[in-house]
Amino acid sequence: MNHxxxxxxxxxxxxxxxxxxxxxxxxxxxxxxxxxxxxxHFPTGIPGLEQVRSYTFLDxxxxxxxxxxxxxxxxYHFPVIPIAHLDAESIDEHSKDNYLPLLTDxxxxxxxxxxxxxxxxxxxxxxxxxKAPIIVHLQEQRGEQLILENMINEEFLxx
Amino acid sequence: MLVLTRKLDEGIYIGxxxxxxxxxxxxxxxxxxxxxxxxxxIFREEVLNKIIEDNIGSIAAEKPDIKNLPKIIxxxxxxxxx
Numbered sequence: 725m726n727h728x729x730x731x732x733x734x735x736x737x738x739x740x741x742x743x744x745x746x747x748x749x750x751x752x753x754x755x756x757x758x759x760x761x762x763x764x765h766f767p768t769g770i771p772g773l774e775q776v777r778s779y780t781f782l783d784x785x786x787x788x789x790x791x792x793x794x795x796x797x798x799x800y801h802f803p804v805i806p807i808a809h810l811d812a813e814s815i816d817e818h819s820k821d822n823y824l825p826l827l828t829d830x831x832x833x834x835x836x837x838x839x840x841x842x843x844x845x846x847x848x849x850x851x852x853x854x855k856a857p858i859i860v861h862l863q864e865q866r867g868e869q870l871i872l873e874n875m876i877n878e879e880f881l882x883x
Numbered sequence: 884m885l886v887l888t889r890k891l892d893e894g895i896y897i898g899x900x901x902x903x904x905x906x907x908x909x910x911x912x913x914x915x916x917x918x919x920x921x922x923x924x925i926f927r928e929e930v931l932n933k934i935i936e937d938n939i940g941s942i943a944a945e946k947p948d949i950k951n952l953p954k955i956i957x958x959x960x961x962x963x964x965x
Contacts, residue, residue: 752946768924772935786949789959801943811962814955843956844941851955856934869938873930 750798753782763796764860764867771856771869776800779867781840781860790843793858804840804858807831816851823854823872830870836863 746763748756758780765778773795781804782792789809793802807827815824831839840858860867887895894904900920907914917925926934 752943770938771931772938787952787956790952790956792943802938802941803943803947805956805959809959811959814959842938842941844937845943845947845952846940856937869934871924871926871930871934873934874926 746796748780748794748796748798750794750801752801753784753792753794756780756782756794756798758796761865764865766867766869768868770858771871773800791840793840793842803843803845805843805852807839807841807854807857810841810852814852816853819852819854822876826872826875827854827857827870830859834859834861837861 744760745757746760748758750756762780763778764780767777768774769776776795776797776799778796779793779800780796782794784792787803790803790805793804794800812820827839831837838860840860841852841854842856842858843852855873856869856871858867858869889895889905891905891908894902894916896902900918901923902918904916904918905913906916919925
């Protein structure tokens with residue numbers, strides 16, 4: 725064992741659960757242990773909750789295909805549906821015509837990404853809108869909420 | 884609030900790299916051109932407010948009873964089960 729290896733051995737600590745997992749005290753689902761690889765960082769939060777920057781996505785069998793987007797502080801829970809699970813009937817006509825083609829184009833350029841729409845459970849919602857999808861870049865563990873409504877009917881100026 | 888008066892084709896800078904130019908004035912409408920880096924978010928006020936309202940309104944306060952989930956989920960569930 726050379727000198728450097730000895731020093732490393734001296735200071736290296738054994739891997740602990742905390743290094744790989746994060747505990748979340750969810751106000752809806754209780755104590756959760758989530759792999760740090762499943763924590764998604766939103767650099768600017770989402771509109772209205774800009775200060776909340778990290779979330780995880782819980783896939784609970786009884787709620788499928790609904791997924792829970794849960795803040796790591798455990799306070800905020802958003803029911804979301806992966807776009808891939810939506811069908812034509814669930815998308816409102818305006819979004820289907822205007823936003824679906826735009827989102828499809830965006831997703832084609834984003835490898836290893838998943839798009840979700842947030843579902844409002846109260847009052848009863850029959851359709852979902854694609855105007856502000858949540859895009860999760862799985863490899864980078866980064867998320868953002870796109871506001872597609874702003875991308876429509878725009879004249880882009882070349883600086 | 885800082886208030887500035889601009890004429891057609893005149894602009895203002897916000898910081899070094901965000902420029903807003905008055906492109907067209909028609910009646911009570913003003914068309915603005917905005918040049919900004921890609922990472923700067925630009926939203927119409929009413930659009931952003933609507934998204935904020937939707938986001939806040941979507942926070943689940945309690946665990947929903949799966950029997951009472953909206954019809955859309957029930958339909959999607961049925962399709963998934965097939």
